[in-house]
Amino acid sequence: MPPVDTQELTVNDISQPRKGHWQLQAIVGQLRSARDDWRRQNGRSCGQQGGRELPSREAIKSILEQLCGALFPMRLGPVDLREESEDFYVGHTLDAALNALLIQARLELRYAARNGNCDYAEVDTHAMHLTQAFAAALPELRRVLDTDVLAAYHGDPAARSVDEVLLCYPGVLAIIHHRLAHHLYRAGLPLLARISSELAHSATGIDIHPGAQIGQSFFIDHGTGVVIGETAIIGERVRIYQAVTLGAKRFPADESGTLHKGHPRHPIVEDDVVVYAGATILGRITIGKGSTIGGNVWLTRSVEAGSNVTQANAQHDGSAV
The missing domain is CATH 1.10.3130.10 (serine acetyltransferase, domain 1)
Structure with missing residues (x-):
């Protein structure tokens, strides 16, 4: 068959393709096969009847x-x-x-x-x-x-x-x-x-994980790029700015390489703390009450109440990096 000159196709030709043009029967069958393979590999039942799971x-x-x-x-x-x-x-x-x-x-x-023997009525x-x-x-x-x-x-x-x-x-x-x-x-x-x-x-x-504990009077200004991890604990009257991360420093794994789930790994931010734009605070550390964390600071150690941490003093003492 000679190649089709698409420039000569009419609107009617494009809007009403020939019957069987997409080979849907074969594609639908192949997609079902892919789903069944995935379900077998992941312990799911194939061909399950009923509504949405x-x-x-x-x-x-x-x-x-x-x-x-x-x-x-x-x-x-x-x-x-x-x-x-x-x-x-x-x-x-x-x-x-x-x-x-x-x-x-x-x-x-x-x-x-x-996968259990639970009574659906219960x-x-x-x-x-x-x-x-x-x-x-x-x-x-x-x-x-x-x-x-x-x-x-x-x-x-x-x-x-x-x-x-x-x-x-x-x-x-x-x-x-x-x-x-x-x-x-x-x-x-x-x-x-x-x-x-x-x-x-x-x-x-x-991005706030639903597990994070956040006290009253919490304010995220601007907001884009903020990340707050699952086990973070934030006190009252805390204010943070855009691109702040309250994250984990490391992810412990077992011998097979599977990550441990649920252990405390994110910061504790006490009352009346301000964290300015771009700051990254990692690990189970504590930011003391009333502290100010400056913009773009990388912090992996706890700081006492009332601390004022900036890029300059963090680099000077070396313990915040």
């Missing part, structure tokens, strides 16, 4: 949007909401969000129990209890988030109102997601929590 990223995104609206209805809720219908909107939205969250919690817990009951506890925690989460919003407003001279902060600041969006995700993480729903935090990461460039 894992939580849905899109469902969790919708749940988080609904929760944000319910927490801050007149600012993050629908554009046509009026104060006289605020409670109705919050109740209706929470009902939808919590029912959807229950479904996702069931999926995660069933997935975790798939799993579903546990999912209900976790979702009820999450719902009951929302008023206190709202109060804590108010301290974060105020910290952003008071900490940034460019902020003209708390409403601007809530509507516009990526650090505030990231901490809203984190506070919700952290509750899920502590409740035993780490996959839902991780998806929640990664949705905020994608939207803001701020």
Whole structure:
């Protein structure tokens, strides 16, 4: 067959390709074979019947949007909401969000129990209890988030109102997601929590692991490139700037090379600390209360309360590098 001159193809030729043009039957079969191979290699059942096995990223995104609206209805809720219908909107939205969250919690817990002899009825009951506890925690989460919003407003001279902060600041969006995700993480729903935090990461460039413990009145200014690890502990009234990393210094592994999971490996940042842009703080070290860590500092040792660490003094004493 002679080569086709694509310059002579008409719009009709392009928009309506010949039947069988994509060889879909063969490709679909090859994709099924690849899936079955992966499932066998990873101990999954092939040809499993039924619905979805894992939580849905899109469902969790919708749940988080609904929760944000319910927490801050007149600012993050629908554009046509009026104060006289605020409670109705919050109740209706929470009902939808919590029912959807229950479904996702069931999926995660069933997935975790798939290789055991666990009774799915018990799993579903546990999912209900976790979702009820999450719902009951929302008023206190709202109060804590108010301290974060105020910290952003008071900490940034460019902020003209708390409403601007809530509507516009990526650090505030990231901490809203984190506070919700952290509750899920502590409740035993780490996959839902991780998806929640990664949705905020994608939207803001701020990467906070849901396991990180963060005190009240927390403010991330600008935010892009911030990384906070799983076992980090942050006190109250802490302010950090863009491109700050609170990370691990090393990753211990067993004899087979498998990394140890869950051990404390990230910094402890005490109350009233400021960490300026580009600083990298690594390992299970403590930044004492009221300290200031300057821009682009590389810090791998603990510092006492009230310390002022800059590139110059870190390089001078050599112990911070």
